[in-house]
Structures are given as C-alpha cells and as structure tokens.
Amino acid sequence: MDDSMAERLPLSRRAMALPPYLEGLNPDQRAAVEALDGPVLVLSGAGTGKTRVLTTRLAHLLATGRAQAWQLLAVTFTNKAAREMRHRVEALLGPGSGGIPWLGTFHSISAQMLRRHAELVGLKPNFTILDTDDQNRLLKQLIEAEGVDEKRFTARALAGLIDSWKNRALKPASVSAKEAHAWGEGRSTEIYKAYQERLRVLNACDFGDLLMHMIHIFQDHPDVLAEYHRKLTYLMVDEYQDTNVAQYLWLRLLALGSKNICVVGDDDQSIYGWRGAEVDNILRFERDFPGAVVVRLERNYRSSGHILATASHLIAHNRARLGKTLWTQDEEGEKVVVRGVWDGDGEARGVADEIEAWTAAAQFSAQRSDGGDLREARTNPPHSFSSVAVLVRAAWQMRAFEERFLMLKIPYKVIGGPRFFERAEVRDVHAYLRLIRSEDDDLAFERVVNQPKRGVGDSSVAKLASLARSMGVSMLRAARDILETDEIKGAARTGLRAFIADLDRWRRWAQEKSHVELAETLLDESGYTAMLQADKSPTAQTRLENLKELVQAMGQFDSLEAYLEHVQLVLDLEAGGDGDEVHISTLHAAKGLEWPLVFLPGWEEGVFPSQRAIDEGGEKSLEEERRLAYVGVTRARTKAVISFAANRQIYGRWQTVPPSRFIDELPEAHIALASETGYGAPARGGVRDGWARFSPHGAPGAGFNSAYPSPGWRRAQERGQERGQERGPHRSIERDQERVGVSKPPVIDGQARLITKSGEDDAKFRKGQMVLHDKFGRGVIRMVEGNKLVVIFESGGEKRVIDSFVRAAG
DNA sequence: AGCCCTGTCCTTTTT
DNA sequence: GGACAGGGCT
Numbered sequence: 117m118d119d120s121m122a123e124r125l126p127l128s129r130r131a132m133a134l135p136p137y138l139e140g141l142n143p144d145q146r147a148a149v150e151a152l153d154g155p156v157l158v159l160s161g162a163g164t165g166k167t168r169v170l171t172t173r174l175a176h177l178l179a180t181g182r183a184q185a186w187q188l189l190a191v192t193f194t195n196k197a198a199r200e201m202r203h204r205v206e207a208l209l210g211p212g213s214g215g216i217p218w219l220g221t222f223h224s225i226s227a228q229m230l231r232r233h234a235e236l237v238g239l240k241p242n243f244t245i246l247d248t249d250d251q252n253r254l255l256k257q258l259i260e261a262e263g264v265d266e267k268r269f270t271a272r273a274l275a276g277l278i279d280s281w282k283n284r285a286l287k288p289a290s291v292s293a294k295e296a297h298a299w300g301e302g303r304s305t306e307i308y309k310a311y312q313e314r315l316r317v318l319n320a321c322d323f324g325d326l327l328m329h330m331i332h333i334f335q336d337h338p339d340v341l342a343e344y345h346r347k348l349t350y351l352m353v354d355e356y357q358d359t360n361v362a363q364y365l366w367l368r369l370l371a372l373g374s375k376n377i378c379v380v381g382d383d384d385q386s387i388y389g390w391r392g393a394e395v396d397n398i399l400r401f402e403r404d405f406p407g408a409v410v411v412r413l414e415r416n417y418r419s420s421g422h423i424l425a426t427a428s429h430l431i432a433h434n435r436a437r438l439g440k441t442l443w444t445q446d447e448e449g450e451k452v453v454v455r456g457v458w459d460g461d462g463e464a465r466g467v468a469d470e471i472e473a474w475t476a477a478a479q480f481s482a483q484r485s486d487g488g489d490l491r492e493a494r495t496n497p498p499h500s501f502s503s504v505a506v507l508v509r510a511a512w513q514m515r516a517f518e519e520r521f522l523m524l525k526i527p528y529k530v531i532g533g534p535r536f537f538e539r540a541e542v543r544d545v546h547a548y549l550r551l552i553r554s555e556d557d558d559l560a561f562e563r564v565v566n567q568p569k570r571g572v573g574d575s576s577v578a579k580l581a582s583l584a585r586s587m588g589v590s591m592l593r594a595a596r597d598i599l600e601t602d603e604i605k606g607a608a609r610t611g612l613r614a615f616i617a618d619l620d621r622w623r624r625w626a627q628e629k630s631h632v633e634l635a636e637t638l639l640d641e642s643g644y645t646a647m648l649q650a651d652k653s654p655t656a657q658t659r660l661e662n663l664k665e666l667v668q669a670m671g672q673f674d675s676l677e678a679y680l681e682h683v684q685l686v687l688d689l690e691a692g693g694d695g696d697e698v699h700i701s702t703l704h705a706a707k708g709l710e711w712p713l714v715f716l717p718g719w720e721e722g723v724f725p726s727q728r729a730i731d732e733g734g735e736k737s738l739e740e741e742r743r744l745a746y747v748g749v750t751r752a753r754t755k756a757v758i759s760f761a762a763n764r765q766i767y768g769r770w771q772t773v774p775p776s777r778f779i780d781e782l783p784e785a786h787i788a789l790a791s792e793t794g795y796g797a798p799a800r801g802g803v804r805d806g807w808a809r810f811s812p813h814g815a816p817g818a819g820f821n822s823a824y825p826s827p828g829w830r831r832a833q834e835r836g837q838e839r840g841q842e843r844g845p846h847r848s849i850e851r852d853q854e855r856v857g858v859s860k861p862p863v864i865d866g867q868a869r870l871i872t873k874s875g876e877d878d879a880k881f882r883k884g885q886m887v888l889h890d891k892f893g894r895g896v897i898r899m900v901e902g903n904k905l906v907v908i909f910e911s912g913g914e915k916r917v918i919d920s921f922v923r924a925a926g
Numbered sequence: 927a928g929c930c931c932t933g934t935c936c937t938t939t940t941t
Numbered sequence: 942g943g944a945c946a947g948g949g950c951t
Contacts, residue, residue: 193941223941248940323941390939510938515942573927607927685941704939726938744939767936768942 137175137208141168148380148411149173152182152350155371155405156378157398161442162427162750163418163710166380167197170354171204173378174216179209183350189370190219192354195685197708198224201354218348222363224685226326230333233340237316237329242677244320244550245684249543250559251275251322254314257581258307259300269300278308282324283392284361285331288312319556327362334369345373355707356381356401360392368404377405383438384431385747387704389740399438416442418710420449422786423756427749429783434739451788452749452756454779459763460718464520467506467715470757471526471698474499474713501527505699505711507748509724513717514700521698531701531709537683541648541659542666546683548638549631549676551592552623558584558591565595568647570615571607579604592616618642631676635667703744706751714752719745719760719776745778758782 141149148158148169160166174190177183192198198220206213218225227245234241246254255271255278277299281291288309296305315321321329334341351371353359356379359367371377379401386395402408416424424444431437457463506517514530521528536542544567547560562581566572584594595612598604604612618641626634639645645663648656673679699711718724725741749756760775887895 195941221941326941387939391941512937512942569927571927575927702939723938728938765942 135176135179137172137179141165141172142415144411144413144415145169145172148378148413149176151378151409151411152177152376154375155401155408157356157401157405157408157410158378158380158413159398159410159438159440160380160382160413161416161440162382162385162747163416164413164442165417166354166382166413167200167204167708169413170352170380171201171208173352174201174205175208175213177350178205178213185213185216186218187347187349188216188218188352189225189348189350190216190352190354191222191225191367192219193221193358194708195221195224197221197354221685222366223323223326226330226366227321227681227685229330229344230321230326233330233333233337236333236337236340239316239321239329240319242319242554244318244554244557244680245326246315246320246322246559247538247684248275249538250320253562254318254559255307255311258310258314262300262303262307262310264300264303264307274299274304274307277304278311279322279324280392281308282322282328282362285328285365287328287332317556318558319554320559324362327366331362331365331369334366341369341372344370349374349376351377353377353379354381355385357383357386357395357398358388358393359397360388360394362392364394364397371405375405382440383436384434384440384743385707387707387740387744387747389736395436399436412440414440414442416444416446418753419444419750420446420754422448422451423749423752423754425786426452426756426782427746429786430749430778430781431742431746433781434742436736436739450755451786452758452782453788453790454782455757455759455790456775457759457761459761460516460765461520463717463759463761464516466759467517467717467757468520468524468526470715471501471504471713472524474504475501499712501696501698503712504715505701505706505709505713505751506715506717507701507703507706507751508718509703509726509744511702513723517700517717527695527697528700529695529697531699531705536662536665539659539662541644541662544644545635545639545663545666546680548622548642549635549680551619552626552634552638553676553680555592556590561591561595564642565612565615568643570611572611572615573608576604576608576612592619626676631673631679632667632671634676635670639663639667703748707747710751710753712753713755714748714757716745716748716756716758717760718764719758719779720764720773721776722766722773723764724776725778742778742781 138146138149142165145165145168148156149172152173158166158169160169170190174188177188178185190198190201192201202216202219205216218228220228230237230239231241231243234243252271252275255274256266259266259269259271259274277295281295288305291305291308293302296302298304300307315325334344348370351367351374353367358381367377379398381398383395383398386393386398389395397404402410419427421444424442428442455466457466506514508514508517518528518530520526537546544564547557547563550557550560551564558581562577565577580591580594580598583598584591587594587597589597595616599609599613599616618638622634622638622641625637629637645660648660648663670676670679673682699709701709722730724745725738729737729741749758758779760773760779762772764771764773766773887897
C-alpha cells in the first residue's frame with residue numbers, strides 16, 4: 117500500500133499490514149479501487165472481477181474514512197446486483213457495514229428521492245407505482261376516449277412508445293412531431309399528455325416517471341439538487357453500458373457536485389438497446405467527464421481458454437466496440453461443443469441426457485470417497501445440478517426443457533420466470549390494499565369491484581366511470597354518490613353497497629391491526645377465499661397456495677407501505693433457498709452469473725438472432741444479438757454446449773430452420789462438432805440449403821408433445837413418477853433407433869411415413885387414417901404437419917402432436 | 927350475465 | 942400452442 121493511502125487509514129487499520137480487503141487484487145483491479153477522485157471509467161470484460169472491484173472500492177472509501185455510508189451513491193440495474201453488493205461489502209468489512217442507504221437500482225433510489233419531493237410534481241408522497249398491466253389498461257381507456265382505433269393502434273404499442281420517450285426524459289411537449297406520428301396518426305402525444313394528467317389524478321407513477329420526474333425536479337429546483345450535491349460525494353455505477361438517456365441525465369446532474377463518479381461497464385455486454393440503453397454513453401464517457409481516469413480489466417478469472425477464445429473471436433465480428441483483449445492463465449480446458457440436432461425435442465433430450473451424465477459423475481466420486489480411493493475421486497469432481505445452466509434467447513424456449521426435466525426428474529429452477537407478483541390473484545389482493553389505502557385508485561377499484569362477483573357488471577362499471585369523469589372525482593366517490601340516487605338498481609346496487617361498506621370497515625381495521633391481519637380479513641370477508649375454495653379446478657388450488665405465500669411475504673415487512681414499495685419495485689421475492697437445481701434462464705437474466713456447464717440451445721436464424729433483429733434494426737440490432745451471444749458463452753466456466761435444431765415449432769407450427777449465422781462465426785480451432793443431424797461441419801458451404809433432410813438418424817422418438825404443461829399436467833406427471841411409472845419413453849437417440857429400427861424421421865417432406873417396429877416404413881399416412889400408438893392406443897390422424905402427426909386418440913379424446921412411432925390400425 | 931366456440935394475433939429480451 | 946376478443950347461445 118502506498119504511503120498517502122496509509123496516512124488516511126485509521127490507526128487500527130494501519131496497525132495491520134495491508135487492509136485485508138485489498139489482498140489478492142491484481143494491479144489493474146488495485147488501480148481501479150484506489151482511483152478515488154474525479155471521474156473514473158473502469159472497462160471491465162466478462163469475468164474480470166468487476167463486482168469485486170466495485171465492492172472493494174466501496175469498502176475502501178468507508179475503511180479509509182474518505183466517506184461515510186450515507187455519502188455514497190451506488191447504483192445497479194437489478195435488485196439482485198444491489199443485494200449482492202451489499203452482502204459483499206459486509207463480507208469485506210464486517211456485519212453492518214453493508215448499510216449504505218443509497219445503494220440500489222436506479223428505480224428504487226429514484227423512487228426514494230421522489231417520495232421526498234413528490235409535491236413538486238403534483239403527487240403525494242404515498243403515490244402508487246403502476247406496473248405494465250395497469251399502464252396498459254389505463255392507456256386503453258384513454259385511447260377509447262380519444263376515439264382512436266384500438267385494433268390498429270394498440271395500447272401496448274403506445275405504452276412502448278411512451279416508455280421510450282420517458283427513457284429520454286421527454287415530456288409530451290418535447291416529443292418531435294415526426295416521432296409522435298409513429299402511432300395513431302399523430303394523436304400519440306395528446307394521449308401521452310392525457311395519460312400524465314390521469315396519473316397525477318390517480319396519484320400514481322409508472323416506471324419511467326420515477327426517473328423522469330426526478331430529472332425535472334433537479335433541473336427546475338436547484339436547491340433540491342444542491343442538497344443532494346452536499347450529501348452525496350461519491351457516485352458509483354454498475355453496468356454503465358446499459359444506461360439510457362434518462363439515467364445518464366440523472367447521473368450527470370447528481371455528479372455535477374463532487375465530480376467523483378466511477379462507472380464500471382463493458383461495451384461488449386450492452387444488451388438493453390431495446391429498452392433505450394445507449395452504448396454511446398460508455399463510449400463517450402471520457403468526453404463527458406474530462407480528465408477521466410480509464411482502467412481496463414482484461415484478465416479473465418472465469419472461463420477456460422477455449423471458451424474465452426470462442427467468445428472473443430465471436431465478438432470480434434462487431435464493429436462498434438472499444439475493443440479489449442481478454443486473457444486467462446487458466447488451462448485450455450474442453451473445446452466448446454457445437455451440436456446440430458433434429459428438432460427442439462431432440463435438443464431438450466440431448467441436454468437432459470448430458471446433464472444426467474455430468475451429475476452422475478458426482479455420484480460416482482461420492483461412492484469412491486466413501487470407499488477409499490480419493491485420488492480417483494478427485495479426478496472426477498462432483499457436479500451438482502446447480503452447476504448447470506440452460507440459457508435461451510426467449511422465454512418460450514424454456515418449455516421444452518421444463519417438460520423434459522420434469523419427465524426425467526431433473527430438478528430445475530427458472531430464473532426470472534413467471535413472476536409471483538404478476539399473478540392475477542396476487543394483483544387482486546394488491547388492488548384491495550391499494551384501494552383501502554387510497555380512494556383515488558380507480559384502477560384498483562375497477563379491478564376488484566366485481567371480484568369476487570357482486571353483480572356489478574361491465575355496464576354498471578361503465579356508468580360509474582363516466583359519472584366519475586364528469587364530476588371529476590374518483591370512481592369510489594362516484595359510487596358513494598350514486599347510491600344516494602336510484603340510478604342503479606337490483607343486484608348491482610346491493611353489491612356495490614356491500615363493497616363500499618366492506619372497504620370502509622377494512623379501512624378502520626387497518627388503523628389498529630397489522631397489515632397481515634388486514635390482508636387475512638379482507639380475503640376472508642370479501643369472499644375471495646370462498647370463491648377459490650368453491651372452484652374445484654386445480655388452478656384454484658394453486659391460487660390459494662399463492663395467497664398463503666403472499667400473506668407470509670407480507671409478514672416480512674414492518675408496514676403495508678414498506679411491503680407495497682417492495683412489491684412495486686422489486687417484484688422478485690427471494691425464492692426460498694438455493695436448492696440443487698439446474699438453472700433455466702434467458703440470456704438477459706443470466707448476465708452477471710456464471711456456471712461450470714452452460715447449454716446454449718436454439719442458435720437458429722429467427723430464434724437467435726431473433727427474427728425482429730433480422731427484420732428491423734439492421735446491423736445495430738445484430739450487433740446487440742451478437743453481444744448477447746458473447747454474454748452467453750462467457751457465462752461458462754469449464755464447458756459450453758451450443759446447439760441448433762433443424763426443425764422447430766414456431767407459433768405451434770413445425771418449420772425447418774437454418775442454423776444461426778453466429779455458428780459460422782465461431783473459431784473452428786476451439787470448437788468440437790457433435791452433430792446428431794449428421795450434417796457435419798456447419799461452417800462449410802451449402803449449409804442452409806435443404807440440409808435438414810439428410811438426417812441419418814434423428815428419429816425424434818421422445819414420445820409426444822402434449823399441450824403446454826398446465827399445473828395439473830405437471831402434477832399428474834409427478835404423481836406418475838412417484839408411482840414409479842416410466843420416466844420417459846426413450847432415453848437417447850441410440851435407444852430410439854434400437855427400439856424402432858429406423859433411422860429416419862417419421863414424416864418427411866410434409867408426407868407422413870408409416871413407421872413400424874420392423875422398419876417397414878414406406879406406406880404413407882394421410883389425414884383421417886386410423887393409427888395405433890404404443891402408449892396412447894387408437895386414434896385418428898387429424899393433420900400431417902412437417903415431420904409430425906396431429907392425432908386425436910380415443911382415450912382421452914385430446915389431440916396430441918406425435919413424433920414417435922405409430923402403426924396403421926385395422 | 928355468463929359460457930363456449932371461433933378467429934386473430936402473436937413472442938424477444940426488463941426496471 | 943396460447944391469450945384474448947367478439948359473437949352467438951343459454
């Protein structure tokens with residue numbers, strides 16, 4: 117440690133030789149940690165210890181007494197990242213040190229600020245934060261009111277547009293006429309304006325407002341900004357390459373005070389262009405903040421040589437980048453596997469089989485270490501399920517893997533999967549709570565006024581809405597008034613009266629009882645629980661369980677306010693404990709994570725890169741897709757398996773799809789080809805022309821492709837497994853072949869082949885023909901599609917897509 | 927009011 | 942293969 121630093125350390129620290137938190141940093145990391153003054157740009161490649169640098173830097177500022185915890189502003193993009201940073205600071209400096217008040221996401225920090233200054237933009241401090249669903253419903257109403265054709269110009273599209281404006285801190289008046297014209301023949305800005313007005317009346321914000329309001333407060337009220345300048349003397353930003361214009365402005369305004377701003381990022385990992393991120397922000401940093409110190413972190417600690425080389429070679433195809441040369445001292449390791457498979461099911465099957473093989477090694481070594489030969493055990497290190505990840509481009513690709521894993525009892529967890537707080541029943545409870553808290557919340561009112569059914573139907577709600585609008589009051593207020601008249605009759609009247617009485621009672625309740633009791637009471641008294649209990653469908657059961665979980669989650673917070681703030685922003689409940697599970701994730705959600713074994717399926721044109729990126733956006737979008745590929749490959753520590761299928765179901769239709777262009781951009785020297793399509797080297801010419809037809813085996817054979825696994829289906833599957841029923845019809849391509857004795861897919865060129873066990877496969881299937889299936893019995897062919905048959909079986913009567921083997925019946 | 931059927935559109939990626 | 946809207950029916 118250098119002398120100047122030593123002097124700043126408290127005596128107790130100086131008594132030690134080197135602050136323990138600085139031990140083991142490489143020179144570049146050390147430089148990044150110790151450059152405390154002025155603007156600093158840390159260009160940090162994948163796996164180069166970025167988070168470590170950030171947390172050590174925070175620890176360093178605190179330990180040297182340069183700053184107190186409340187003077188630090190540390191911004192991340194995800195709550196997960198914020199949480200981790202907090203933990204790691206505590207790990208460095210001891211318990212309690214992670215209590216940095218201004219450490220969080222852009223949105224949560226900005227919300228915290230906005231609650232303190234809400235009145236400056238016409239809001240109350242307890243404003244509601246709307247989610248996408250609320251936002252869409254609100255916009256829909258406004259679009260209707262404006263008389264715009266909602267079919268041609270959807271609320272979703274407008275929401276996206278407004279969001280993109282807010283991402284650039286544009287108020288309705290600042291939107292250019294040209295952009296305004298992109299939707300609803302120019303009426304978009306009027307609706308935007310009406311929307312903002314409506315939000316104000318509802319005392320609500322959307323996500324974009326959290327930042328935009330603060331920016332305008334900073335700009336219009338210098339005294340407020342000055343207050344933050346005095347307080348916040350050290351700014352730190354994670355994932356700077358993903359900041360959008362609004363975030364940039366927000367940061368810049370705050371950084372004008374001390375100028376001590378340290379941003380960390382990697383231009384090669386900028387993958388959020390679609391939500392307004394500007395790679396340009398990081399490319400421009402040195403110009404924006406003159407005198408910036410630039411530190412490059414290029415030593416990779418994560419991936420083996422072949423993996424790193426593959427990723428580097430791939431990303432080198434991008435033009436818009438600062439350029440880094442990552443290196444590692446690790447060994448070469450295994451080559452990156454590239455595998456072509458027959459179809460999506462085959463891909464899932466292959467991945468599952470490989471996971472079983474990988475984890476089986478663990479059992480073997482465990483036995484060995486019991487028995488005695490430890491050296492052997494060490495050459496065969498144990499692999500847990502949690503050492504494996506499957507990373508996909510889009511969420512719909514997860515289904516095939518989930519299905520397969522369920523069948524084989526491979527435990528898995530979907531990262532960032534369907535969100536607990538977006539479930540209908542959870543949102544209903546939230547709406548009740550919101551309405552109890554604030555009468556103005558019309559969106560909440562509309563959501564639950566007839567949930568459970570109270571006889572207040574659409575027509576009554578419409579009446580209330582127009583009345584509220586004409587009187588300029590909330591719908592709840594209008595409802596109270598209308599009950600005084602006889603404008604509303606019958607069931608609607610009784611229902612509405614009861615609803616309002618309930619609300620008033622619960623509101624009084626809320627004064628004295630805890631928020632948990634409040635939730636329990638309202639679920640009970642509103643008849644919501646009863647409604648679900650009366651419903652015998654399996655989904656109702658799940659919903660009841662979700663509600664129990666919800667009440668439990670609420671108990672973890674001190675107050676209703678604290679809870680609502682949490683769910684509105686954080687939206688991810690810490691899923692109880694990390695079990696030993698395979699992780700399934702989108703590539704986006706995988707950023708910042710790593711696994712020893714990573715599967716990267718679905719590398720096909722139209723899937724990855726996505727069709728949208730190919731059609732629109734041009735080279736810029738494709739470069740972002742390539743960065744996504746780079747992020748994917750660099751998640752792997754010791755082994756990466758890329759795969760692409762020849763046939764895939766898209767919109768429920770079978771299509772033959774060409775391999776991704778990114779496959780051709782991989783460096784052959786670091787790749788091991790393992791093609792099951794028999795298609796050989798993808799890098800050779802003629803790749804994309806009719807190639808799928810030459811499959812030497814690839815009889816898919818993995819049984820059926822049933823309807824999407826509803827919760828009920830899953831449970832049935834699990835019960836079956838508990839009873840020791842067959843796990844999956846076939847376990848591998850080889851066994852498929854052996855079992856059936858054919859090496860061709862059952863259906864070729866749109867014409868079905870009759871597949872028999874003896875291999876007589878020449879007869880053709882046609883629509884209407886009666887067939888016999890090993891597992892499902894007799895059925896009728898409803899459709900021949902690609903290499904699949906759609907069959908209605910007599911047992912069960914549901915249609916199934918069949919890609920395994922059937923015989924002509926009778 | 928509510929249920930079932932049919933047709934349409936659809937899918938990136940997230941705070 | 943699914944969400945959702947609209948129409949026709951009870």
